[in-house]
Amino acid sequence: MPSTSAQQAFDQTVGGQRDPWTRLAALRRDLGVVEGDAVPDAGAGNDDGGRRFAVLRYDDCARVLRDNVTFSSRVYERVMGPVMGHTILEMDEPEHGRFRRLAGHAFRHKALQRWESELIGPLAQETIGRFAGRGHAELVRELTFPFPVQVIARILGLPRRDYPMFQELAFTLTSVGAGYRASREASHQLAAYLLPIVRDRRASPDDDLISELALAEIDGQALSDEEIVSYLRLLLPAGSETTYCSIGSLLFALLTHRDQLDDIRREGALVPRAIEELLRWEPAIPFIPRLATRDVTIADVAIPAGARVTLCLGSANRDETRFAEPDRFDIHRLEQQQLAFASGPHMCLGMHLARMEMRVVLDAVLDRLPDVELAPGPEGSDTADPHMHGLGFRKPTCLPVRFTPRS
Numbered sequence: 001m002p003s004t005s006a007q008q009a010f011d012q013t014v015g016g017q018r019d020p021w022t023r024l025a026a027l028r029r030d031l032g033v034v035e036g037d038a039v040p041d042a043g044a045g046n047d048d049g050g051r052r053f054a055v056l057r058y059d060d061c062a063r064v065l066r067d068n069v070t071f072s073s074r075v076y077e078r079v080m081g082p083v084m085g086h087t088i089l090e091m092d093e094p095e096h097g098r099f100r101r102l103a104g105h106a107f108r109h110k111a112l113q114r115w116e117s118e119l120i121g122p123l124a125q126e127t128i129g130r131f132a133g134r135g136h137a138e139l140v141r142e143l144t145f146p147f148p149v150q151v152i153a154r155i156l157g158l159p160r161r162d163y164p165m166f167q168e169l170a171f172t173l174t175s176v177g178a179g180y181r182a183s184r185e186a187s188h189q190l191a192a193y194l195l196p197i198v199r200d201r202r203a204s205p206d207d208d209l210i211s212e213l214a215l216a217e218i219d220g221q222a223l224s225d226e227e228i229v230s231y232l233r234l235l236l237p238a239g240s241e242t243t244y245c246s247i248g249s250l251l252f253a254l255l256t257h258r259d260q261l262d263d264i265r266r267e268g269a270l271v272p273r274a275i276e277e278l279l280r281w282e283p284a285i286p287f288i289p290r291l292a293t294r295d296v297t298i299a300d301v302a303i304p305a306g307a308r309v310t311l312c313l314g315s316a317n318r319d320e321t322r323f324a325e326p327d328r329f330d331i332h333r334l335e336q337q338q339l340a341f342a343s344g345p346h347m348c349l350g351m352h353l354a355r356m357e358m359r360v361v362l363d364a365v366l367d368r369l370p371d372v373e374l375a376p377g378p379e380g381s382d383t384a385d386p387h388m389h390g391l392g393f394r395k396p397t398c399l400p401v402r403f404t405p406r407s
């Protein structure tokens, strides 16, 4: 889920927004775990002057993610809690498992199959159809940004006419790095918008996730309106922002590695490999926070109880002890297990949906725009220099492309 460190603090660490990887690689090789400000603080909202550490290697990150007793997710209470409310993101067991199960089945692979043919496929075709005849487009603005929010909104059961409004609210809500005031305001507005819908679905349920949550019970007790609204305040941005970043990054990776794009064109079965490699190479959320609940040692570094621990998923995914030439984007590499979705009890609830959206959009782009290529704008324009950017969320700055016009 969204890392929320202040953007300025991020800028001052690890060499800036464009290439954090070179500096992280040196820290990973030399130290493995670092204390202090050398690495962005994924738990920045908790800045209480306490000690903080960053974990950079794959095996260490995986170990922390598995051990949710020693490394608690409660750390999110003060980062996202003020704007999202009490959500599964910040819950520990057993509360976490009970709440996660309520929405979990809706995001299982099997349950999602219906959405591919009913919603995601047609939406990809429709969105690309709006510019396919033009011969050029800016794919972030016209495709990757508006796409995922429509998918999650439909699964939740929100009216189509409201999509642009809550997309903006959802993104403001997660931008706590830009200031809590705007995020809190967005959170209130989102709650005011969602509450009547929740009440309506309690009275007349439909085939959507809001209705399921409205009818759900934990130990014979229905969820309160506030509990449901908090769940939705997590699912909306979680389902849109990360996926928008990742679809854009996938297209960027392939448009800047033409040989591999050609491989995929020749052999469509390579698409899932390209998706896993992208998730490894440029995970949308490179840093996530945890709280140490007891004294513990990682990579010979003593971490005291109460310290904040940032897991550098992006660094773990480039750990050279696990991935050969880790900075290279290579869809043919054999080792593909990566940590973009974290792992353990809080592993991303929407990972199958995210993968499906990435696959469907890529297939539709290859189908409708077979000769698509990157076409940066003139020097000085907004689209002159498309590149990967960001530390809170990684994504391409823009994706200007040209292609043979087709109807």
Ligand code: HEM
Residues within 6 Å of the ligand: 001, 088, 089, 090, 100, 107, 152, 234, 235, 238, 239, 240, 242, 243, 246, 283, 284, 285, 288, 289, 340, 341, 342, 345, 346, 347, 348, 349, 350, 351, 353, 354, 355
């Ligand atoms: C490529 C896109 C995505 C990426 C990279 C991503 C990444 C992550 C990560 C790293 C976490 C773990 C956070 C932590 O434990 O601190 C997470 C959790 C979560 N994600 Fe995603 N996510 C993506 C898409 C989605 C989608 C489409 C949904 C739609 C519902 C979603 C819903 C959630 C939820 C609800 C959680 C909290 C799970 C829990 O705490 O048990 N994510 N995601």
